[in-house]
Amino acid sequence: MGPDYRLSRLITHSIRRHLVGSEQRWVFERPPQDWAPPPIERTSLYLHVPFCRHSCPYCPYTKVQYRESLVEPFTLAAIAEVDWWADAVGPAEITSVYIGGGTPTLALDSVARVLMRVRERFRLTGDICIETNPADVDDETVRRLHDMGVELVSVGVQSFQQEKLAMLGRDYAPDIAERALALLAGSDFASVNADIMFALPCQAAADVIADLARAAQLGADQLTTYPLFTFPYTAVGKYLRLAAVRMPDLRMRQAHYRAISGWCAQQGFERVSVWGFKRGTVPRYSSVTRDGYIGVGPGAGSHLSDGFVLNTFDLSSWTGAMRDGRGATALRMPFAGEMSGWWWLYWRFYDTRIPLDDLDAALGNDAPKARRWLRVVEQAGFAVRNGGRLELTERGAFWLHLAQNYFALNYVNTLWTQARREPWPRAVAI
Numbered sequence: 001m002g003p004d005y006r007l008s009r010l011i012t013h014s015i016r017r018h019l020v021g022s023e024q025r026w027v028f029e030r031p032p033q034d035w036a037p038p039p040i041e042r043t044s045l046y047l048h049v050p051f052c053r054h055s056c057p058y059c060p061y062t063k064v065q066y067r068e069s070l071v072e073p074f075t076l077a078a079i080a081e082v083d084w085w086a087d088a089v090g091p092a093e094i095t096s097v098y099i100g101g102g103t104p105t106l107a108l109d110s111v112a113r114v115l116m117r118v119r120e121r122f123r124l125t126g127d128i129c130i131e132t133n134p135a136d137v138d139d140e141t142v143r144r145l146h147d148m149g150v151e152l153v154s155v156g157v158q159s160f161q162q163e164k165l166a167m168l169g170r171d172y173a174p175d176i177a178e179r180a181l182a183l184l185a186g187s188d189f190a191s192v193n194a195d196i197m198f199a200l201p202c203q204a205a206a207d208v209i210a211d212l213a214r215a216a217q218l219g220a221d222q223l224t225t226y227p228l229f230t231f232p233y234t235a236v237g238k239y240l241r242l243a244a245v246r247m248p249d250l251r252m253r254q255a256h257y258r259a260i261s262g263w264c265a266q267q268g269f270e271r272v273s274v275w276g277f278k279r280g281t282v283p284r285y286s287s288v289t290r291d292g293y294i295g296v297g298p299g300a301g302s303h304l305s306d307g308f309v310l311n312t313f314d315l316s317s318w319t320g321a322m323r324d325g326r327g328a329t330a331l332r333m334p335f336a337g338e339m340s341g342w343w344w345l346y347w348r349f350y351d352t353r354i355p356l357d358d359l360d361a362a363l364g365n366d367a368p369k370a371r372r373w374l375r376v377v378e379q380a381g382f383a384v385r386n387g388g389r390l391e392l393t394e395r396g397a398f399w400l401h402l403a404q405n406y407f408a409l410n411y412v413n414t415l416w417t418q419a420r421r422e423p424w425p426r427a428v429a430i
């Protein structure tokens, strides 16, 4: 672990202690045997499909090599987990479903069966969003997505340039990504998002803009741009294959970020998050800003009213736990004080808009402290007031994007690395 990592840890630990207070323990622990989730009235649902045809070297997500023989046990376990949640929390209203992975498009029959069970056991009232891989998108995929009621689709393009795709280890050519995006965009979904990566080694700002322009031309009405996350110090992914290549420095990263924002504004794409833009009135495609969700699948996390929980990452341990009716929760971090409210505020920053009138309800006793911090943010030029909202400026959005990179390094990587190492860790301090 280098000095950058230690410094960023020191800074984030001091900030979180000051904001959330010393009573919050930042430790995920194995839950007690009699632990059960609290009742839920409304929530979102995340389904994690862990199969990939091959492993992209930079990818930190939970996945296994796709084998047809793994799909049926996965499906049965996922259905059992939907039942487990419904028995535990009651027939909650599900206000959105997000299906990610892995590669959900490798197991669409499985996804359809799990969704059917979700509809049987819960009240599904919201949109269904799914991630697709360009290599899997054809007419049959589109038909199945419509049949299962999917409204919002995202396609993981990453780049339309062959050398960038090769460097990222993506297993399709640019014309496959173009065809997939054009097909989805012309297929009557409520919205089609394209993921485009920036801050890649040897990538110029003009390359990113060319990718965005091509995605828009092919019909994407939402664009999610994100940097190559640099998980530098653990076995997360096979990142070291990329580490020999010079990464863009901070100035380059800032130049990319500015170029993206400028181009999107010019082309009528409104910023909807630190990394996301959308055009027109289409519903927003988003996987992460939901205020509460339950997770189904290996490595799936859940945000409950009293804390975070995380399923075991190991596919066979997860399948076995669900087969035995035990539940697959491996780790839990209970909330203390106003932690839930600070988490809410973190994601409002991610949205780049903070509704000031909601602060009291969300943060309770900590609302005055939050207001003081927001004043500092405003005075530093990172945000401006617009009616009842505080909106991040371009500069504020850039620095938040960097802060989120550090957040990923410090917390997500620490947690995921340990959870990947053992199926049922005793405790992980983040």
Ligand code: SF4
Binding pocket: 051, 052, 053, 054, 055, 056, 059, 060, 061, 063, 101, 102, 103, 133
């Ligand atoms: S980036 Fe996507 S396709 Fe590549 S290994 Fe990760 S989950 Fe699989």
